[in-house]
Amino acid sequence: MISAISWVPRGVSKPVPSVADPPTKEEIDELIKTGALERSEDGESEDGDGEMDVETPKKGDQISQALEVAKALGKASKVTESGTKFDDITDGLRELDMEHYDDEEDGIDPFSSGLGDLYYPSNDMDPYLKDKDDDEESEDSDDMTINPTDSVIVCARNEDDVSQLEIWLYVESADGESNVYVHHDVIISSFPLCTAWLDCPLKGGDKGNFIAVGLMDEPSIEIWDLDIIDEVQPCVVLGGIAEMKKKKGKKASIKYKEGSHRDSVLGLAWNKFYRNVLASASADKQVKIWDVATGKCTITMEHHTDKVQAVAWNHFAHQVLLSGSFDHSVVLKDGRASSHSGYKWTVTADVESLAWDPHTEHSFVVSLEDGTVKGFDIRAATSSSTSESKPSFTLHAHDKAVCAISYNPSAPNLLATGSTDKMVKLWDVSNNQPSCISSRNPKAGAVFSVSFSEDNPFLLAIGGSKGTLEVWDTSYDAAVAQRFGSYIKKSRTPPGS
Numbered sequence: 001m002i003s004a005i006s007w008v009p010r011g012v013s014k015p016v017p018s019v020a021d022p023p024t025k026e027e028i029d030e031l032i033k034t035g036a037l038e039r040s041e042d043g044e045s046e047d048g049d050g051e052m053d054v055e056t057p058k059k060g061d062q063i064s065q066a067l068e069v070a071k072a073l074g075k076a077s078k079v080t081e082s083g084t085k086f087d088d089i090t091d092g093l094r095e096l097d098m099e100h101y102d103d104e105e106d107g108i109d110p111f112s113s114g115l116g117d118l119y120y121p122s123n124d125m126d127p128y129l130k131d132k133d134d135d136e137e138s139e140d141s142d143d144m145t146i147n148p149t150d151s152v153i154v155c156a157r158n159e160d161d162v163s164q165l166e167i168w169l170y171v172e173s174a175d176g177e178s179n180v181y182v183h184h185d186v187i188i189s190s191f192p193l194c195t196a197w198l199d200c201p202l203k204g205g206d207k208g209n210f211i212a213v214g215l216m217d218e219p220s221i222e223i224w225d226l227d228i229i230d231e232v233q234p235c236v237v238l239g240g241i242a243e244m245k246k247k248k249g250k251k252a253s254i255k256y257k258e259g260s261h262r263d264s265v266l267g268l269a270w271n272k273f274y275r276n277v278l279a280s281a282s283a284d285k286q287v288k289i290w291d292v293a294t295g296k297c298t299i300t301m302e303h304h305t306d307k308v309q310a311v312a313w314n315h316f317a318h319q320v321l322l323s324g325s326f327d328h329s330v331v332l333k334d335g336r337a338s339s340h341s342g343y344k345w346t347v348t349a350d351v352e353s354l355a356w357d358p359h360t361e362h363s364f365v366v367s368l369e370d371g372t373v374k375g376f377d378i379r380a381a382t383s384s385s386t387s388e389s390k391p392s393f394t395l396h397a398h399d400k401a402v403c404a405i406s407y408n409p410s411a412p413n414l415l416a417t418g419s420t421d422k423m424v425k426l427w428d429v430s431n432n433q434p435s436c437i438s439s440r441n442p443k444a445g446a447v448f449s450v451s452f453s454e455d456n457p458f459l460l461a462i463g464g465s466k467g468t469l470e471v472w473d474t475s476y477d478a479a480v481a482q483r484f485g486s487y488i489k490k491s492r493t494p495p496g497s
Contacts, residue, residue, distance in 0.1 A: 002463025008152035156192035191216035196268035214265030259297030267310040273318035281308035316361035324351030367402035410457035411487040418447035437479040
């Protein structure tokens with residue numbers, strides 16, 4: 001499945017990403033020491049002391065541990081379920097028949113030239129292979145090159161217990177033909193739930209190219225460098241486990257890093273104005289503000305009474321943050337008035353997603369587990385900490401949970417919704433009177449993520465339970481073209497111009 005999608009701005013990625021050095025013994029030992037390869041699922045937090053009890057993992061032999069390490073690094077070979085690993089090695093050696101290696105019969109191969117087959121020390125010297133190798137190398141080089149006009153999409157994906165980030169390229173040629181393929185992937189330690197792209201220069205320079213990932217089985221946020229291939233560890237980890245003490249015959253005691261979440265990280269939001277600032281939402285009922293440059297949590301907010309699913313920064317008032325929770329509420333906090341308790345809106349079901357309108361600072365929408373989408377105007381909020389103001393509109397968008405929403409960054413009032421009913425719909429929400437202008441089943445399964453591109457604003461990336469990225473060019477939809485044609489013309493620029 002694809003659980004989250006993030007677009008990378010055009011021209012940010014390195015044309016040819018660097019290849020990471022192989023992991024050192026110390027890095028592998030650290031993976032084993034920190035338990036990144038295996039976490040118990042039965043942990044329970046202890047109030048007041050920042051610890052969680054989990055059952056001590058069963059002691060495995062060294063071969064099993066090595067295979068787990070190899071799997072985490074994405075380099076494990078397939079092992080059959082029947083038989084032992086030693087049986088597989090023995091079978092392989094038997095097939096090679098190394099004992100009779102020197103017992104080959106002399107004589108001339110009836111199909112040879114009679115003078116012995118000509119041998120070339122390298123393929124470069126073989127005229128039959130040289131041209132073929134050159135062509136293949138050229139094709140491989142072209143596939144690995146990221147051009148300034150290419151669109152890069154990061155997908156958080158899980159399949160067969162392997163968690164990874166897939167970096168896709170959407171390539172559009174001059175004749176309008178498009179191609180979408182996986183450029184490379186990054187193996188990560190736990191099931192990814194949410195992502196946020198950021199350009200804070202964590203490794204020096206003016207800007208960077210990083211992706212933050214919230215994890216299911218870890219109370220941490222991993223930040224990966226998207227300009228490096230085959231990296232085995234994130235460049236920054238926010239929060240997480242500091243120490244795990246094993247007690248004989250008892251559960252292990254886990255101590256968290258200072259400022260860490262205590263449960264899965266469900267939502268992330270990067271602040272484009274304060275580029276070192278990242279907000280996170282967690283199943284521990286907390287919202288945290290992080291300084292990614294120092295790796296420290298600067299603010300912890302506890303204004304929700306249940307899991308916090310989503311966070312979103314205002315596009316215009318850069319210190320205003322929304323958070324939505326399973327406690328059926330949305331809360332607005334303004335960093336410019338830190339002493340204020342904030343504003344609160346009550347909704348009818350668990351919050352699934354939040355989005356500020358990129359065309360006005362006063363409006364936001366929230367999607368819910370019951371299939372509805374509600375719009376709100378913050379100017380209608382009362383001066384008290386709780387607001388019972390009615391929504392600007394209520395839209396019965398889908399038959400099941402609306403897991404994702406995305407505003408078009410170019411065309412005002414164009415909103416996309418995605419649901420576990422397997423449908424993606426486009427809405428015109430002009431004048432707070434939403435109308436469905438297009439819908440389709442993208443064959444992605446239950447839809448968990450939809451996102452419009454900033455650079456090519458009518459491209460909608462879609463991810464769901466089937467695990468395959470779908471990209472819908474909504475500009476070719478007749479209803480969209482009819483209502484938003486002027487914005488489509490403005491957004492279209494020939495590739496390479």
